[in-house]
Amino acid sequence: MDSLIKDFRTAFADMNGDALAETLHPDVRTNPAKFLALWGRGSVRDATSKFNFLFYSDPSRLRMSREEATGWFEIYLAYWKAVGEILAAEGLRDDAEPSRTSWTKVYEAWKDLTLQVIRGYTHYEFENWTIPCLYVAGKYLRLFAIRADEERKNGNDDANETVMQDDFDPESEEHKMLEDCTRHLNRIFQTCLNDRAPLEESRKWGIYYAINLLFKSYFKLNSATLSKNVLKAIQAGRGDMPTLDKFPKSQQVTFKYYEGVLSFLEENYVEAEQHLTMAWHMCHKDAKRNLELILTYLIPCHLLTTHTLPSSQLLEPFPRLQKLFLPLGQAIKKADLHAFDVALRDGEDEFIKRRIYLTLERGRDIALRNLLRKVFISGGFEEAKDGGAPVRRTRIPVAEFAAAIKISGGEDIDSDEVECLLANMIYKNLMKGYIAHERGIVVLSKTGAFPGTKV
16 A cells, blocks of 8 residues: 555656556556555555555655545545455455455446546546546446446456447447446546636546547447537537647547547448548557458448449458458459349348448449449440541440349349339439430440449
8 A cells, every 4th residue: 555655646746647547557467466465454444544644644745735635535545445346356355255246346346436536626626637547547447347247248257348349239238337337437528528727737638538438338338329419519619629639649540430430320421431531540550450440431431432442452451351341342343243242141240230231232333333334335336427436335225234234143133123223323323324215225425424434
């Protein structure tokens, strides 16, 4: 305990927020002996007495107001209690009965710590350089909530955590602790957002870290729409907030990723592409998992907005994405409708999980466009009137398109269905022309019959 307070005093005297937050880290596995020494005999009375002395009576204590000292006293007493629960849950405490340990107790203890940290800013006027303490409190509150929910669902199995978790879980009622956690994360967000101090002294410098924790939690709960409320809140207060580029790049990348995914889910693919592209360019080259997550949504965006496909070189570092997207890309390039349908079916579970299935399904229009283009090109040229240069045949029988679709798709299709497909392609501006139904032909534009393909 003396060592803990010594580290606290050093960090506080140096006004080093990161070092101060380090004193609140709960990773007992890294140094079990250190945390067991802090826990001691597990006597709340002894711990309270010791912290009382260190914060109020010790001649070498830091010079701070009694109110601020009270804030830190409450935080470190709550931290001590949380460490005891964590040691028990990890099986490192000999005095703990396994039947009475749980990650739910860890979550509840850490929640008390988090509330004390928030209270430090709302009641005891903690300075903004201590904001990393909010980061640690919020980060582990979320992790312990997930562990508690996993424990309830799967026994004591560990819950895996990624830097940017974006899995939707339709059984959100199973995430009781995480739902509770979001309410407290929102309090952290509001604590930062509502600070009216000048920017150089403001808690607003912690706002994007809090936002990103909320995004991760809302997505885990299949409540991504709640993220829009967060975006509205920061847009309303953007006039007196630091601009995003002033924050750490890691926070910028995570925020832009989730902002892009939210636009993607609203089918605003142009805006989604902009946000995701920014995240891609700013993301560290060694953060492979995050780069993979960004590409998971950026590739479908590009497919719909620019009709471009990822190269094998781009996907080479990402075997999972290669497996998912290369078969689709090859089918589109070859204008092979059957191969596209097979690739979409083979990756269906993963596409649905990532919420990109319906978007990728629209890629079939690009494959069909390429097929119709091949029919158009194979039609050759007609002699121009007045001895001019030959021009491509622009009057194509519907039967030719039907034959190509039948061969490529591997299924019979009648002329009415073909005309419906052609009309849809014209409507989507993937093909220029009109259908002469009575004559059974399609009259294509002499210039730019297939926009964007140089034909």
